Amino acid sequence: DTEVTQTPKHLVMGMTNKKSLKCEQHMGHRAMYWYKQKAKKPPELMFVYSYEKLSINESVPSRFSPECPNSSLLNLHLHALQPEDSALYLCASSQASGSYEQYFGPGTRLTVT
């Protein structure tokens, strides 16, 4: 299984809502990543988890809260988002050694109204 899955595929939420994005992989990868991608721009790194511990937080606003409950799952909890947070949110995973090749999920298209 070389797949990273993300749910939901699409999400529309109001600025007062609380929602969560989910990411799952069963490749035995111990590094997992969240990226944000705006239209026609490259992905921007948000968070990195290595061995279920937060390794990088790229100064992301606290309205985004990551969680890594186990080695296969990565969540991104959303609260009080702004319309400018609308974007494609990508999850990726990689081995924690060797080539570190990152495998990307299909993304969640988030729209904040």
Added chain:
Amino acid sequence: KNQVEQSPQSLIILEGKNCTLQCNYTVSPFSNLRWYKQDTGRGPVSLTIMTFSENTKSNGRYTATLDADTKQSSLHITASQLSDSASYICVVSAVGGSGYSTLTFGKGTMLLVSP
């Protein structure tokens, strides 16, 4: 500052023709270079990955080259198909620390294959 630059920004070719995309990078410490294909609104899909010791890598109709001395890479697509229309992103990886990598993304080349 780590940077990856790609050219051209966009390209239109006729179905069945070949094309070559370019990538220049300044990333340290260099781990590997990848080419990804990304359809609009979808996650990137890896085409090739090369370490500094590899000069060329093929994946079907895609052939990537790497010159670690000049810090240049190219992606050659042969016998293009309509389904090749997508953004092609050059990504350079640096080993970030304990058990993960950090990626520097190019802005991509938007390829349109016309019938």
